[in-house]
Amino acid sequence: MTRDELLRAYRATRDLTLRLVAPLAVEDYVIQPVAEVSPPKWHLAHTTWFFETLVLAVHGARRLDGATQHLFNSYYDSIGERVPQAERGRFSRPTVAEVLAYRKSVDDQLTMLIGDCDAARFEKLAAIVTVGINHEQQHQELLLTDIKRGLFQEPIYPSYAKTEPPKKLPRHTPSSFSSFDGGMSELGHDGRGFCFDNEQPRHETYLAPFALADRLVTQGEYLEFMRDEGYSRPDLWLSDGYAAVRQNGWRAPMYWVERDGTWQRYTLYGLQPVVPEHPVAHVSYYEANAFAAWRKARLPTEPEWEHAANQSNAMADKGTLLDAMIFEPTGHALIGEVWEWTQSAYLPYPGYERPEGALGEYNGKFMIGQMVLKGGSCLTPASHIRPSYRNFFQPEKRWQMTGIRLARDP
Amino acid sequence: MTRDELLRAYRATRDLTLRLVAPLAVEDYVIQPVAEVSPPKWHLAHTTWFFETLVLAVHGARRLDGATQHLFNSYYDSIGERVPQAERGRFSRPTVAEVLAYRKSVDDQLTMLIGDCDAARFEKLAAIVTVGINHEQQHQELLLTDIKRGLFQEPIYPSYAKTEPPKKLPRHTPSSFSSFDGGMSELGHDGRGFCFDNEQPRHETYLAPFALADRLVTQGEYLEFMRDEGYSRPDLWLSDGYAAVRQNGWRAPMYWVERDGTWQRYTLYGLQPVVPEHPVAHVSYYEANAFAAWRKARLPTEPEWEHAANQSNAMADKGTLLDAMIFEPTGHALIGEVWEWTQSAYLPYPGYERPEGALGEYNGKFMIGQMVLKGGSCLTPASHIRPSYRNFFQPEKRWQMTGIRLARDP
């Protein structure tokens, strides 16, 4: 990669972040509606803190006041004290204007550094800056899901997007299943381009024959599940899942709002009708699993999913995804609509090794209690999507753009 | 009261509120650091909601969007749904600008209404507008204590006040006690000017002889209590109080911060040194009670305190109090320095009757589990202070401007 290429990628990423927050009022930047959702201001500062701490701090003075430094550490225990995640919304200072100035200052310094350093240093810099860019891309999707979660609780259901919601698709074809032969399969990242440590090493695994649905589960199908008392039948659910249903009073996907007997969905376009042809999103692993049981199917495993993705032209033909600012899934591609829950736990690949230093805390330490999601969503930056990507969340989480694709044994 | 007098009082009160929030950044208006502390934005809107709901709504259209109406109800169950107090900081909308516009709109309408109505209606209006003015004065003090609580948690200990902190007093004289004969005493409001329902009816009570300290307990004296292991001696404490000490790790008044072995205090002037001559503030009833036990004294009862106040020239000679924007107690007057914990529970006076309607929820329904505080503080608007005033808080609360005056049996 040349210096220009790196700088262009850096600037494009940083700019996209600013475009994403542009529609917000100052007050919106500060709100933390629940513990797992961070205020937009925090995302702006934390992604910048990452560059400052892991790039600039190696070369010079930090610019953020030391007293607030720990506000923007997310989970790097090795880097020092940090504010508990649930308390990120407690702080009004630094203000949004101060955080934006902080972003600019770090951008300026980093640009200078990239331009000025010698070739040897550039190689090292490029590697870590690239991680930082991918890190910020992850936070771009989180920004959108967190903004959505924050605005959702306002009594007026405000719209974030300044554009029209996507149109209904022409009537979708019925779902069918494609069959895959079993056998040995190579999985994990192939080494071309950037990847995270957890996608490595590439390795072989054995797959029994399986079938995978051609399209995602739709809002219409999910509504049938609801109407068939799906949320009241313990036999369909995992034990922890049914406990979550009862404890949280779940009876529909997250963001579904019943008004006068009709279900609507809160989206980044504000309150919208259910579109039976569009994919369902914002379901937990528990719900995905119960839906699959109801359909006498199951969720795919990660190797099955990745094997299928490697063989297909999987990408949503919307082309640019987030860059095109389409905020709801509208088609049924294997990649780029919604994250798809797999039936695989997020655990290390055979031969996986944690990187040394702070980056060792990036992925490896979360390898417990979470399920793998594949595919990327309509909120994922296009350049951040690839079949080997391993996303992961706890099985009860619903505020991400998470949906369902079914699998079956032959 | 004439229309002009009412309008002048109304405008002065509404203006003071705006002056109080003027030093804040937009982000500061939104923060709710703990459940019992409301965001400044909420105070701005709620005091306005009071006038709109209890005055304007009787005469015309409401202007606040119905969907957000319940955001600014505090505790009037009879008026409809409301947001739980602990969740007032969850909302970014309406924005601060929208709330200020809402204030202006209500002010305009109310001004017109006062000017236009006939004499019979004016009399009724004047009564309820006067309640609203006094209500807003209560929120002015809460605004300051809540702002202080919100800024306190910022790592940089920002200063709210744009002025210098008050100077040290000349060395204070030692504390002495004034004796009061027992006998029958008349208590409660005498009917001249405004009072709240809970100050009535005026009634007789019998007092045994008692003595009351000439001055408040100082920061220096409280430091001695701390150094004498006051926080570690269960024999000095009420049972619930000692449990609170252990559970919360209390070892000093609220806002006291130890740095390099020296105690400092967070104030609206930022971090300031302990001033041994100035009154101690931000102590709970439990701490006040334990301090008194340590001094082999006790707290005064409400009748004792009010009896003494009625006999003395009790007012702090700072004269204008809040209007003069002095945010820390500096003298030892019986009124206008700090709220003084009494040993009396907040219960109805003999013959007390709750008003009908929404105002019946103003005071009477809180008559359980709280202790009476008397005197008003340096944060209380001067026109809001009188000896019969009954303030009340739970015994563990510390974020109000609460201090200690000792009493003794002869």
Added chain:
Amino acid sequence: MTRDELLRAYRATRDLTLRLVAPLAVEDYVIQPVAEVSPPKWHLAHTTWFFETLVLAVHGARRLDGATQHLFNSYYDSIGERVPQAERGRFSRPTVAEVLAYRKSVDDQLTMLIGDCDAARFEKLAAIVTVGINHEQQHQELLLTDIKRGLFQEPIYPSYAKTEPPKKLPRHTPSSFSSFDGGMSELGHDGRGFCFDNEQPRHETYLAPFALADRLVTQGEYLEFMRDEGYSRPDLWLSDGYAAVRQNGWRAPMYWVERDGTWQRYTLYGLQPVVPEHPVAHVSYYEANAFAAWRKARLPTEPEWEHAANQSNAMADKGTLLDAMIFEPTGHALIGEVWEWTQSAYLPYPGYERPEGALGEYNGKFMIGQMVLKGGSCLTPASHIRPSYRNFFQPEKRWQMTGIRLARDP
């Protein structure tokens, strides 16, 4: 008091405790259904620990294994470590048999000590042994209310009593109010016989004229309150009270069980019908207060109640109360039916002083957050009842035998 009189009182008290637990299975001694309810085994041991620690330990060896000593300390912080109240049900050892042996051993030693000591020591002993007897009497009532609470949760609603429940009264006369003139009144214990520190000093107070109901509120009257939507009308309730109603789902007194549309009551005689003529019991202060508001009356203050009791022949004519083993209130006497909530907070009398040493923790340290109850109940040992007695509980508590007597302003 002679040695024989003391020994007779001691033995009678200790024997009554054993009679009270006689109907239990071994398993029943161990159960702690909720944090505030202690296992019967704990009461047996704790009352014995009191004699051992405050009497025997002054004179010789302790017999209880040091390792378990702290299990039976209730709240004497000055005596050392103790197990949190909520965890008393976590222990199976020492076994019931071991605790009974421990009781016997302490009884034997105390009997010997009383017989053998010289006259000077006897005087001191008699004083503290008398406190211990009164302490154990308090625990006798707690034993019964805690046993009731423990058995209540068994699905089979077992009966504790081996006898028949009391018969219905002949149709009761309508309630009327007796008027009392105001004026100065002497309150507190008069010094004849034993009293606790909190009943002293005797002192004067001034009473405005008032009226007091001739009988207790009945189950039938309370049912009317329930049917009039009493539990759904916020205007009748204190704020904390209405919050408790909603949080706990209260819609009837504690122990009332609805079966096929009919209310029954769990009692020490098992499940029994509502008896409209009998006093209602097991209501919180909140419920008592709301009921009074519904009747446009109020609860009496402690001085009013005590003043009335001093003027009347107040005792239930059942005569022997607990000794007669009648476990439900059946009449309407001022004393000996149910504890009566007063509108007075539990605070020190003017001039009250905490005793020195461990006994200083007996009463004084609870003087916050609780309301005074007067009168004694059908579960209170007869010799433990007197008009100056001050019982106290938090306003939300319902598992004690607590009822309602109304008062009114003239």
Added chain:
Amino acid sequence: MTRDELLRAYRATRDLTLRLVAPLAVEDYVIQPVAEVSPPKWHLAHTTWFFETLVLAVHGARRLDGATQHLFNSYYDSIGERVPQAERGRFSRPTVAEVLAYRKSVDDQLTMLIGDCDAARFEKLAAIVTVGINHEQQHQELLLTDIKRGLFQEPIYPSYAKTEPPKKLPRHTPSSFSSFDGGMSELGHDGRGFCFDNEQPRHETYLAPFALADRLVTQGEYLEFMRDEGYSRPDLWLSDGYAAVRQNGWRAPMYWVERDGTWQRYTLYGLQPVVPEHPVAHVSYYEANAFAAWRKARLPTEPEWEHAANQSNAMADKGTLLDAMIFEPTGHALIGEVWEWTQSAYLPYPGYERPEGALGEYNGKFMIGQMVLKGGSCLTPASHIRPSYRNFFQPEKRWQMTGIRLARDP
């Protein structure tokens, strides 16, 4: 299987359960020290409820009072109401004597039924009774771990076992690793004899080459980890694991007690010294994982472990295990010492199908959030152990007999 063989197995299992509780006092049967630990009385009744509900109820009257039926349902939602697990210790009734009578009554009826039924019915009966026997064997191990947990909290650290603790081994040889070639491997139960549904279907999987330790991690080695600040180094831990360390204050395995600077272990033989040669037990998955990281190794996967077990003579040569009543692990066999944490999540095997009916709730619904343990422990009945057995617990659990065997990549 003949009727005699089935009856013999049934009786042997039921008798062993009674032998296991024989050392307890009645009070010990009732205690529930924490939510996840059930009172011994509950185990006695629940295992009997299983036979009554799933065998006898198909053929005749239930004998347990309907009102208490739901007390002993564990988690079969399809069978009706049940008491939350955390509240099993709230009930004193039915008493232990009543539960033992209930056991006897069910035993008598089941014995008669097995003797009397025709051949066709016997076949069906034998299948479900065999499940019941294996179910009771699972509860035998739980009984011991729950009894240990219950007695642990008694201040006197009582010994459960009436025998001497096992002797120290002769000095153990250093740990070494055995290498295994990769390749295809068959896993899951081979169909000979009983197995649970979750061990099926037998299936192929691909293994990369790996190495497995010849012996378990010892108490001595774990002590080194502790001394090397293992509990204070976030880089060794999973994120959730380090949070558990800080939240629970872990600094040693469960049951390790520091006295005068020396670590002891609470065991079923009472308090015992650490034996450096013996395997460490009572560690969570988090601790096992961190220890492995400290040793620059990892935990084995389930397929690796099972592959190795299928190739070895893996059984502890103590021979009879639980039947011999040895309650602590003393050797290093692959099977029969401690359960060994694997790095595999508990998820369905390819092609797994939940059984129909109540047995469908036995295993499948727990397939989320738990890690697989292999091998069986010294508390597992010998006939209940096999290489394909899949035990599973949440990663933070420590009260089971869980230990560590290391694995490595070549």
